[in-house]
Amino acid sequence: MVAKKNGATLEQQLLEKYDGDVSKILAALDKLQVSKTKKKRKLSGQVVISLKSVSKTYRIGGEKVDALRDVSLEIQQGEYVALTGPSGSGKSTLLQLIGALDKPSDGVITINNEDIAKLSDRKLSNFRNKTIGFVFQFFYLQPFLNLQRNLEVPGMFARTKKSVRQDRTVSLTESVGLSDRLKHLPNELSGGQMQRAAIARALLNEPKIILADEPTGNLDRENAFAIMDLFDKVREAYGTTVIVVTHDHELAVRADREIGLRDGRIVS
Ligand SMILES: Nc1ncnc2c1ncn2[C@@H]1O[C@H](COP(=O)(O)OP(=O)(O)OP(=O)(O)O)[C@@H](O)[C@H]1O
Numbered sequence: 001m002v003a004k005k006n007g008a009t010l011e012q013q014l015l016e017k018y019d020g021d022v023s024k025i026l027a028a029l030d031k032l033q034v035s036k037t038k039k040k041r042k043l044s045g046q047v048v049i050s051l052k053s054v055s056k057t058y059r060i061g062g063e064k065v066d067a068l069r070d071v072s073l074e075i076q077q078g079e080y081v082a083l084t085g086p087s088g089s090g091k092s093t094l095l096q097l098i099g100a101l102d103k104p105s106d107g108v109i110t111i112n113n114e115d116i117a118k119l120s121d122r123k124l125s126n127f128r129n130k131t132i133g134f135v136f137q138f139f140y141l142q143p144f145l146n147l148q149r150n151l152e153v154p155g156m157f158a159r160t161k162k163s164v165r166q167d168r169t170v171s172l173t174e175s176v177g178l179s180d181r182l183k184h185l186p187n188e189l190s191g192g193q194m195q196r197a198a199i200a201r202a203l204l205n206e207p208k209i210i211l212a213d214e215p216t217g218n219l220d221r222e223n224a225f226a227i228m229d230l231f232d233k234v235r236e237a238y239g240t241t242v243i244v245v246t247h248d249h250e251l252a253v254r255a256d257r258e259i260g261l262r263d264g265r266i267v268s
């Protein structure tokens with residue numbers, strides 16, 4: 001399990017180095033985990049998501065809020081992007097525009113070279129069901145459906161066969177550590193468990209693009225890392241493009257690229 005170096009296990013080396021001080025060893029292991037996963041991957045070079053001079057202005061009464069200002073960016077197929085920035089900087093707005101839940105006030109967003117503002121209603125709902133897996137900041141689990149049914153919902157809309165839907169539900173709940181909660185209603189789950197359920201639900205249709213808004217916000221470190229690993233696995237297995245909003249820099253470094261927003265603009 002633990003890598004061997006010069007004959008001694010890493011555990012033995014760390015025990016020696018830190019004289020058995022558990023907290024120091026754990027801190028060293030944590031750092032190691034982060035750097036280990038920060039390996040560079042070769043990407044296809046194919047651009048799947050492109051934004052050209054995108055702005056979004058919300059108007060409420062006489063008030064105007066510039067949530068995004070002149071944002072241009074390109075994201076490649078299979079790329080893993082972390083979106084960071086202070087509260088109110090436009091992260092959720094950006095995800096909602098990419099997921100075609102809302103339209104930009106200005107500029108063009110293309111997904112696979114298609115201008116998503118020009119999709120017909122039918123194509124749009126197909127796009128949302130099949131291409132995008134959305135993990136919302138506030139989970140939106142159906143309160144009257146148990147976990148298993150909640151997870152199956154996107155599969156029903158996508159007309160996935162019942163047996164396939166059920167198999168995927170079982171394997172996804174295992175991946176997020178909720179196998180023993182399938183029959184529970186959302187209000188019988190903890191905040192972190194609801195969050196993991198929302199992630200499993202977003203993955204059910206094996207989407208080409210995962211948009212996750214603070215998917216680890218309610219999770220302890222161990223579960224947060226597990227979720228980031230799960231995204232990584234999905235990306236490796238299916239070439240899925242992943243965009244994750246996070247406040248946590250340690251989680252952001254697991255991505256291929258960090259895009260920083262401030263006041264609706266890209267700053268890094
Ligand atoms: N539906 C809306 N109507 C009016 N203003 C909005 C709406 N949604 C967002 N805003 C405003 O747009 C700006 C960007 O909001 P957004 O939700 O994108 O920020 P965020 O970076 O996701 O913040 P947080 O980290 O707190 O989730 C904020 O000033 C917010 O108040």
Ligand SMILES: [Mg+2]
Nearest residue numbers: 091092137213
């Ligand atoms: Mg937000």
